[in-house]
Amino acid sequence: MGGFSQALADAFSLLWGFDARVFEIVLLSLQVSGLAVLIGTFIGLPLGACLAVGSFPGKQAAAVIVNGFMGLPSVVVGVVVYLVLSRSGPMGDFGLLYTPSAMVIAQVVLVVPLMAAIARQVVEDTWRQYREELAALRFGWRATVRVLLHDCRFSLSVAVLAGLGRAMSEVGAVMIVGGNIDRSTRVMTTAIALETSKGDLPLAIALGMVLLALILFLNAGAFALRTSVMRRFE
Amino acid sequence: MSLFPLQLRDVVFRPNGRAVLDGVDLTLSGEGITVVLGPNGAGKSVLLRTICGLLPSTGGVIDWGGGSFDPLAVGMVFQHPVMLRSSVIDNIALGLVPRGIGARERRMAAMAMLEQIGLADRASDNARQLSGGEQQRLALGRVWLTRPRLLLLDEPTSSLDPSAVEAVERIVRQIRTEGTKILMTTHNLGQATRLADDIVFLAGGRVREHVSVRRFFSQPASVEARQFIQGELPWHLAF
Numbered sequence: 177m178g179g180f181s182q183a184l185a186d187a188f189s190l191l192w193g194f195d196a197r198v199f200e201i202v203l204l205s206l207q208v209s210g211l212a213v214l215i216g217t218f219i220g221l222p223l224g225a226c227l228a229v230g231s232f233p234g235k236q237a238a239a240v241i242v243n244g245f246m247g248l249p250s251v252v253v254g255v256v257v258y259l260v261l262s263r264s265g266p267m268g269d270f271g272l273l274y275t276p277s278a279m280v281i282a283q284v285v286l287v288v289p290l291m292a293a294i295a296r297q298v299v300e301d302t303w304r305q306y307r308e309e310l311a312a313l314r315f316g317w318r319a320t321v322r323v324l325l326h327d328c329r330f331s332l333s334v335a336v337l338a339g340l341g342r343a344m345s346e347v348g349a350v351m352i353v354g355g356n357i358d359r360s361t362r363v364m365t366t367a368i369a370l371e372t373s374k375g376d377l378p379l380a381i382a383l384g385m386v387l388l389a390l391i392l393f394l395n396a397g398a399f400a401l402r403t404s405v406m407r408r409f410e
Numbered sequence: 411m412s413l414f415p416l417q418l419r420d421v422v423f424r425p426n427g428r429a430v431l432d433g434v435d436l437t438l439s440g441e442g443i444t445v446v447l448g449p450n451g452a453g454k455s456v457l458l459r460t461i462c463g464l465l466p467s468t469g470g471v472i473d474w475g476g477g478s479f480d481p482l483a484v485g486m487v488f489q490h491p492v493m494l495r496s497s498v499i500d501n502i503a504l505g506l507v508p509r510g511i512g513a514r515e516r517r518m519a520a521m522a523m524l525e526q527i528g529l530a531d532r533a534s535d536n537a538r539q540l541s542g543g544e545q546q547r548l549a550l551g552r553v554w555l556t557r558p559r560l561l562l563l564d565e566p567t568s569s570l571d572p573s574a575v576e577a578v579e580r581i582v583r584q585i586r587t588e589g590t591k592i593l594m595t596t597h598n599l600g601q602a603t604r605l606a607d608d609i610v611f612l613a614g615g616r617v618r619e620h621v622s623v624r625r626f627f628s629q630p631a632s633v634e635a636r637q638f639i640q641g642e643l644p645w646h647l648a649f
Contacts, residue, residue: 305492311464312486313553314508323507327494409495409536 179377186378187385198379202386205363208276208350209343212283216339220288221332224295225321228303239296245289250282254352257282261353274355279363282349287339294335299324330406333398341391412475413483413559414440414591416461422469423456423615430456432615433470440475440559442607443582443592445623447599449638453615454595458562461593462486482509485558489565491549493537498529498548501537505552519555527551527581543574550581554590561585563594567601579605599639603627611635 190198227239259265261273261281272278302324310320325332347365354361356370364383371380416438423431430453438444446454459465461472462484472479485505494501503520511519524530527547532540537548546566553561563582567575575598582605586592596602602609602623609626611619611634618632630636 308459308464309488309492312462312488313505313556314481316508319508323494323504327496330495409538 183377183381187381190378190382191385195382198382198386200359201362201364201367201383202390204276204361205344205365205387206390208279208363209283209340212280212343213287213336213340215280215284216287216291216343217336219284220291220339221295221325221335222321223288224292224297224335225299225325226317227292227296228300229317229320229324231317242289242292242296246293248286248289249348250286250346251348251352253282253285254349257285257349257353273353274357274361276354276361278353279350279361282353283343283346286346286349287343290342291335291339294338295325295328295332298328298331298335302328330402330409333402337395337398340394344387344391412440413477413480414438414475416440416475416560416591417473418461418470419473420470421457421460421467421472423453423460423465424468429615431460431467434612434615434617436610436617436620438591438593440591441589443586443594443605444608444610445602445606446593446595446610446612447597447602447626447638448612452612454612455564457612458486458564458593458595461560462562480559482556483559484562485553485556485560486562486564487546487549487553487566489568491545491552493540493545493548496537497534498537498540499524499533502529502548502552502555505556509556523551523555526584527554528577541574543570543577546570546574546578547581550578550585554581554585558590560591560593563592565595565597568597575601599627611638613638 224242227235227242257278258273260267261270261278262268263273272281299321303320306324306327310323315323345365347369350356350361350363351366351369354363354366356362356366362370364387368380368383368387371377371383418434418436421431421434421436422429432453434453434457446457448454456465460467463479463481464486474480494504499517499520502523503516506516506519521530521533524533527550529540529544529548529551532544537545540548550563550566566582567578570578579601582592582594594605606623608620608622610617611626611630611632613634619626619630619635621631626635627639630639
């Protein structure tokens with residue numbers, strides 16, 4: 177118990193003293209996950225909306241695949257992205273392995289199915305209500321997707337938050353493709369795993385607290401924004 | 411190219427074997443207001459949706475004045491219009507989006523239309539907070555803005571109070587004055603007498619009468635129409 181209290185006290189002192197190592201790791205985590213979610217938003221949300229609105233052969237199968245990929249194990253994604261980016265892989269020439277870019281790619285692969293599946297459900301529910309009116313106004317499917325994405329923007333913030341949560345808490349894939357290299361590809365989750373195994377609990381606890389606080393802060397911010405904007409337009 | 415005369419010949423809509431439209435024959439000129447009357451389940455809304463191209467007929471021919479169907483020339487307003495989670499002006503400009511009109515022009519045209527339908531002072535309000543009558547006026551303005559040649563109205567005033575009905579009817583008359591052909595359904599016989607030039611009486615998925623409004627109410631030719639006007643609805647024809 178005394179060891180835990182000491183570790184907790186040391187963790188607070190790391191945070192209180194704005195430890196450079198901690199904040200370097202936090203910053204890289206935010207950059208990698210933020211970029212991954214941004215890219216994922218531009219891919220996942222339109223993909224989900226297209227699956228909701230589109231009428232094409234294999235639509236049901238595509239929806240099942242996207243839903244299935246929501247629970248994709250991150251280590252499997254890590255291995256696949258590793259194989260693609262490794263020297264002998266199809267994208268080996270770009271030299272991305274063990275760089276933050278590789279971590280972004282892995283996280284994009286992880287968050288896109290999750291965001292697409294949530295977007296599909298949200299957009300489909302709205303589409304059922306709007307279908308006739310938009311068809312009568314002669315909206316093609318592209319224009320319909322744009323209108324529905326805009327109209328569902330408040331509900332779709334849930335998809336973005338879910339993606340952000342998945343990206344920030346993910347450890348397996350970024351460990352494999354990033355290599356957890358100090359001052360290069362070490363992010364909060366991989367650092368927590370490493371420092372815990374090394375027995376450096378203060379750093380692991382400090383990063384854990386930051387991670388938790390960030391996720392709570394982002395969720396609270398998004399909730400407040402969503403509530404205030406919905407009050408205006410619902 | 412003119413859409414008229416619009417001719418429906420033996421139009422059938424039979425989903426899952428049940429005939430909702432059972433050989434509709436109808437000719438519409440390009441002017442005035444034609445009101446479709448009939449009991450619930452007679453096929454009025456389905457007829458409008460079929461003409462609009464929202465439902466594919468399972469038989470028969472729809473002849474658009476000898477030419478092909480131009481979807482942009484046909485507009486439709488529903489009983490319960492959809493309001494996007496956005497402002498009134500965004501909602502009214504929505505109809506111009508598929509027409510490839512730029513955002514600036516859309517906004518200007520939308521503002522002018524809001525003036526016309528008496529909602530200019532609500533332009534930046536949340537469209538979902540408008541009253542039912544205001545929402546229906548907005549829906550009419552949204553389609554009117556696209557300048558359709560044929561406007562289909564599916565019971566546009568069924569859930570509105572008398573003052574809102576009056577406001578909607580005023581807009582319908584204005585649209586008609588601009589030369590748009592209007593085909594509307596209603597259960598309100600008073601509204602039919604106020605607005606209609608001619609009446610189509612539909613029962614059991616077939617057109618039983620298509621005559622002038624005066625003749626329909628003074629000398630209904632069919633037993634079904636007579637019973638309908640007198641409030642003795644022939645239920646066997648409805649279901």
